[in-house]
Amino acid sequence: MSDFLWSAGHLGWGVFALAVFTGLWWLLGDLYWRLQSIRIGRLLVALTTGWVIWVGLILGLYIGSR
């Protein structure tokens, strides 16, 4: 798990991907919310579900590449 956070003199690709993805996902969610008149509750559920799936994929890729 240590190379998830830090690896060979730079941030671990796992934590880096997680941080970048979380920021972009949040901004994308905001854009979608403004373009579509969607209820905030439904949007939050969709955002959280999408986030969990993508984080699962990132972790899966990280574990698979070890």
Next chain:
Amino acid sequence: MTILGLQIVILCLVAAAVVLWALYFPYPSPLIRRWLPPRKRWPEAQIRTWLKQGGFQRAFLRHFYSDPERIAPPGNSMLAPADGLVTSAEKHEGVRYLVIALSFWDMHVQRSPVSGKVLSVESCGDGFMDGEGREFAFLREKPCPVQKRLLIATDAGRVAVRLITSLAARRIETWVRAGDEIERGQRIGRILLGSTVVLELPVTMNLLVRTGDRVWAGETAVAEGAPPHE
């Protein structure tokens, strides 16, 4: 080390985007404005805040003062004099008053509905509307909102276009004078930051739009009909 530098730059960019989002919330961040339609790019609450403060975002003003070319449809139907929503089409003493309400996001240059000769350009009114009472715009009794009324002589009779300001607008420019010959769809004036345009037309003409319809200045046919026999 190069990879770390690159990672830090990317993380800083993402963090800056999130900070911008937080600073501008609930209004859209400047980073996403370009992808939003005007009504969502500058929400009404934000525009009303600017009105109170007396300052506007440059991009909004650029949009507001835009003056795109319009192509009049063939034929001699009467065109909408302004962009906006038809809010009323009342008949009153032999005249039909087609009221078009402009929103903050509409193009604010008005166009002539018909070809003809400008008979007069009158200024009248002594108050400002705040979007309320647009349906009463055809009443000529005082106090009526500040407005300019252009009377145009056409083959179909006399037609008038009234440019009415609101509390937000307060200023009207007209670009034609009495005696000018004007073309159908020609630019005739502009209401700065406002408001309502009323088209007065003979009741003998057939109306092609209904209350709630969206119309575009110089492009949407709003009425047609044979000229009255005098």
